[in-house]
Amino acid sequence: MKPLGKKAQAPVQKNESLTVTFEDLTHEGAGVAKINGYPLFVPNALPGEEAEIKVVKAGKAFGFGKLMNRLTTSEHRIEPPCPIYDRCGGCQLQHLSEAAQNDLKRQQIVNALHKYMATVQFKYIRRSRWTSRGAIETKHKYPSPRIRDGELIAGFYAKRSHQIVDMDHCLIQGAPNDEAIQVVKSLLKKYTIQPYDEKTRRGVIRHIVARHSHTSGEVMVVLVTNGKKLPNKEALIDDIKNEVNNVRSIVQNINKEDTNVIFGDQSEVLWGSRTIEDKIGNVRFLISPRSFFQVNPTQTEVLYNKVMEYAALTGKETVIDAYCGIGSISLFLAQQARHVYGVEIVGDAIRDAKNNAELNGMTNVDFAVGKAEEIVPWWRAAHGIEADVMVVDPPRKGCDPALLDTMIEMKPERIVYVSCNPATLARDLKILEEGGYDTKEITPVDMFPQTTHVESVAVLERAE
16 A cells, blocks of 8 residues: 555544544554545554544644544553553553553664664573552652642643643652652642742742652652742742652742743752762762662662673773763773763763762773763874773654764774663664674663663674
8 A cells, every 4th residue: 555645635634523543553552544645643552453433633744633532442451550541641542451561662772773684692581570559669760740620730741741740649749758859849839839830930839840759769859930939938948858768959940931931040949958868889979969879769770780691791891881971881881891981961960960979989080071072082082992882862852963973983892882772772772883893782771660661781892
């Protein structure tokens, strides 16, 4: 069947009712049905299911539908444990069994790789199960609270919207985060501190952020505000101190910009410490309000141990860790490497990385602020630093092409690639293979259960 041409009209119309059979799932967890080759994406539908749907949007290339009546049920469908799952945008896969979630996430990577390269050896996906305690998140960010019918509400955004779904408890975050958020929510109501309005750009509280250490139990509360003014500040601080268990840090972050970015550049400690301490394996970390720190501590240790395994360090190697953040992977590797060099473009993160190295008494690690694609060649040219092992953990856009070129020129024995985006992982692995490397193995790691997100770790070695 030929795909629709650019000038072809969609074979469906908005508000049309259809009976369809779903063939696949998108990477966002929506069911895919096709009408004469035209894809319709329908939330809460699974492959193999037949259903009556209503078309809610019909574009030239694809459309969206709403599930009206499910006629058959997939063997992989389960009852979502969350009572607001059908409305909240925090999870996409609660209606899918654990085994099917594993298959879906693994298939995301396989599909991406097939666009660029031959089949690669896979390890079984490293699964993260949620427990009755739900202790998965160590950082939880609620978007701007709102007023609805005279009541202050706070929660996640609804699916594909900026409408907030009010909630008191979230199954994919830890109880300390839930408690801290609910305390702050009640105090904002008590002191009539107005939430920020995205349309008028007026109001005070833009976001509530709670960070929790799974090892020390310490809690940090961050109030992201639309300016320096915080009404009833002293009373609010006192109440948070008294009502949030194990709170160690209360911080105000100021963000005046018209943006969806959570944090502004300016933070002020209102009470307590600037940081809380957490631990992964044997490495201690100080976490500041804006630090990037993986939110699933159990799976983070799985991920870092896999990086260590793939790096295969003997104590003689020089390692370069690009996109190093607060140095979490760097310090893990420094336990077994001769020396580790980490580079990160965010200055605050490098400050945290240096503090974390000092906290752990590690002297065989150095950090630099800058773009990895600029700092790594400079290290090589100005200081003669050659890596035996390269570790990269880039953002979703993948590695900068200049860094990939430098890695190929430097010829480390092994490259360990940590990825949060299967598409850019596949693209970059293909470039590295063309530069003289073989991809030996990829291990998916489920850092975000009940969502469509999947992390993975790949190891490449110099081709013989």
